[in-house]
Amino acid sequence: MAMTMIYIWLIGAVVSLAVVFLLLRIWYSDDNFEGANRGVAEE
Amino acid sequence: MVLQTYLYAGMAVLFGIVIILGYLGSTKTNSMEDFAIAGANLGPYVLGSAFAATFFSAATFVGYVGWSYQMGLANIWKWLSLLAAGPIGLLVFAKRVRKANVHMRSVSLPDWLGAYYDSQIVRVGVGIAVLFNLFYIGAQLSAGALIFEELLGWEYEVGLAVITVVVTLYVMAGATYADVYTDAIQGALMALMGVVVFISVFWVFDWGALQTFPRLSAELEAVDPNLVAVINTESLLYYSPFAIGAIFFMDFAFAAQPQLFNKILSLKDPADLRKMIITYVFLTLCFILVLFAGFYMRILDPSLAAADQAIFVYVEQYFPPLVAAFLGVVVLAAALSTTDGLYIVISTAIANDIFLKFLVEEGYINIENERADRISRYIAQVSVMFIGAIAYIIVLNPPALLGELVWVAIGGIAAATIAPVIFGIYFPNFVTRKGAITSIFIGLGAYTVLAFLMDFQSVVVQSTYAVIISSSTMVVVSAVTRQEPGVASNHETKRAGVPSDD
Numbered sequence: 285m286a287m288t289m290i291y292i293w294l295i296g297a298v299v300s301l302a303v304v305f306l307l308l309r310i311w312y313s314d315d316n317f318e319g320a321n322r323g324v325a326e327e
Numbered sequence: 328m329v330l331q332t333y334l335y336a337g338m339a340v341l342f343g344i345v346i347i348l349g350y351l352g353s354t355k356t357n358s359m360e361d362f363a364i365a366g367a368n369l370g371p372y373v374l375g376s377a378f379a380a381t382f383f384s385a386a387t388f389v390g391y392v393g394w395s396y397q398m399g400l401a402n403i404w405k406w407l408s409l410l411a412a413g414p415i416g417l418l419v420f421a422k423r424v425r426k427a428n429v430h431m432r433s434v435s436l437p438d439w440l441g442a443y444y445d446s447q448i449v450r451v452g453v454g455i456a457v458l459f460n461l462f463y464i465g466a467q468l469s470a471g472a473l474i475f476e477e478l479l480g481w482e483y484e485v486g487l488a489v490i491t492v493v494v495t496l497y498v499m500a501g502a503t504y505a506d507v508y509t510d511a512i513q514g515a516l517m518a519l520m521g522v523v524v525f526i527s528v529f530w531v532f533d534w535g536a537l538q539t540f541p542r543l544s545a546e547l548e549a550v551d552p553n554l555v556a557v558i559n560t561e562s563l564l565y566y567s568p569f570a571i572g573a574i575f576f577m578d579f580a581f582a583a584q585p586q587l588f589n590k591i592l593s594l595k596d597p598a599d600l601r602k603m604i605i606t607y608v609f610l611t612l613c614f615i616l617v618l619f620a621g622f623y624m625r626i627l628d629p630s631l632a633a634a635d636q637a638i639f640v641y642v643e644q645y646f647p648p649l650v651a652a653f654l655g656v657v658v659l660a661a662a663l664s665t666t667d668g669l670y671i672v673i674s675t676a677i678a679n680d681i682f683l684k685f686l687v688e689e690g691y692i693n694i695e696n697e698r699a700d701r702i703s704r705y706i707a708q709v710s711v712m713f714i715g716a717i718a719y720i721i722v723l724n725p726p727a728l729l730g731e732l733v734w735v736a737i738g739g740i741a742a743a744t745i746a747p748v749i750f751g752i753y754f755p756n757f758v759t760r761k762g763a764i765t766s767i768f769i770g771l772g773a774y775t776v777l778a779f780l781m782d783f784q785s786v787v788v789q790s791t792y793a794v795i796i797s798s799s800t801m802v803v804v805s806a807v808t809r810q811e812p813g814v815a816s817n818h819e820t821k822r823a824g825v826p827s828d829d
Binding site for chain 2: 285287289290292293296303304307308
């Protein structure tokens with residue numbers, strides 16, 4: 285019982301990192317930036 | 328005695344570096360844009376580290392360790408929230424904010440929102456909201472003063488005066504160029520210290536690798552069974568599932584805080600956001616391990632006079648003097664790095680958002696642009712002095728828990744700004760200027776009532792209620808009003824709806 289929070293910590297850390305890197309991959313892949321780069325080039 | 332010698336030497340080196348970087352910064356600071364966001368000209372690794380150093384302040388090292396000490400393993404919820412909710416918040420906000428700014432070229436959150444909603448009232452309202460950061464600055468200065476008090480034996484007031492003067496002079500001279508570079512170095516040092524403090528469990532307790540965490544839990548339980556509870560009903564922050572959810576919600580919202588927002592605007596190439604975020608997440612993972620010091624200290628000495636002492640007593644008693652002095656310098660650097668960023672946010676709000684973009688552009692003050700930019704820099708520097716003085720007064724009597732004071736500030740700003748930012752960037756065709764204005768002022772009003780007139784157990788829960796109120800206001804008012812011309816006109820998504828505009 286005393287260890288519950290430690291298990292939550294370990295599992296939570298793995299899940300958190302997985303979600304963050306998954307979102308990073310989906311939303312921040314290079315081809316998602318054409319619009320922004322075009323904006324910079326215009327200036 | 329040895330510790331004090333090392334600490335004085337370490338501080339001399341730190342202040343030497345700070346003065347040199349401040350000087351280099353001042354030679355590069357020629358315009359308001361330079362002062363506020365270093366001319367949008369910085370690389371991703373520097374900014375990622377600076378972002379982390381600003382996100383994690385002396386409040387992490389001192390205040391959040393104090394939370395661990397006081398509330399036990401339930402503070403692991405905060406650890407997870409910092410690892411998950413903060414980065415996800417950044418992912419949600421960063422790209423669209425940075426993209427929109429390619430066209431708007433704003434230098435701060437009030438400026439960005441003012442431009443986005445094409446409204447001076449929005450700009451001034453958010454400019455007022457960021458003044459809540461005075462509490463945040465106060466908390467950082469107080470943490471800096473605690474280092475002098477705990478490790479060097481100075482009077483608290485003397486330490487507070489010294490750190491206030493140092494930070495104030497530093498910001499006046501160097502502005503963001505120095506801010507970002509010192510932050511980047513401090514980010515790396517703080518990450519290193521987080522790891523060192525975490526692994527110290529292996530030699531301080533010597534329980535053997537496999538037994539370390541079972542023993543840690545058992546020892547905490549022996550001190551007080553609440554310290555290992557998943558929901559610690561006796562704690563200020565983790566007393567119910569809703570209160571725990573509020574922690575995650577507010578860390579998510581924290582990613583759009585103005586001092587962090589500036590870092591996103593400073594990025595040279597928006598395509599570098601990915602590298603910036605990976606740098607930030609990696610350093611975060613290292614930093615937040617420092618929270619464990621509070622658990623260790625609670626086992627070693629459950630009777631400290633104040634929870635915020637935990638980190639200092641731990642390093643002083645259980646580390647070699649050299650390492651303890653190094654940690655003292657890192658915490659001091661952490662206090663400096665976050666504080667200078669906050670100074671810049673407030674002084675930019677006054678000099679740029681209110682003076683330059685409102686009073687001069689609207690013709691209330693009639694001067695040519697070049698002169699106005701020069702005057703705005705003087706205003707920025709003078710306001711820095713006032714900020715230092717007010718923050719000093721706020722923490723002249725140190726608060727019971729530093730972490731709480733930080734959240735008074737974050738809550739106030741989040742209540743005013745989260746709704747207009749997030750609904751703006753995700754629903755550019757739906758939001759209206761009237762919606763943004765009502766949401767900002769109702770959010771500010773609701774937060775002021777909740778924070779200062781009502782008695783909440785958790786500062787984070789009161790902030791969450793205020794954000795819910797301001798978000799509902801934004802949705803309802805935007806739904807019943809028609810979008811005004813000029814609102815969200817620079818938004819990528821919205822532009823994409825217009826056939827072949829470029």
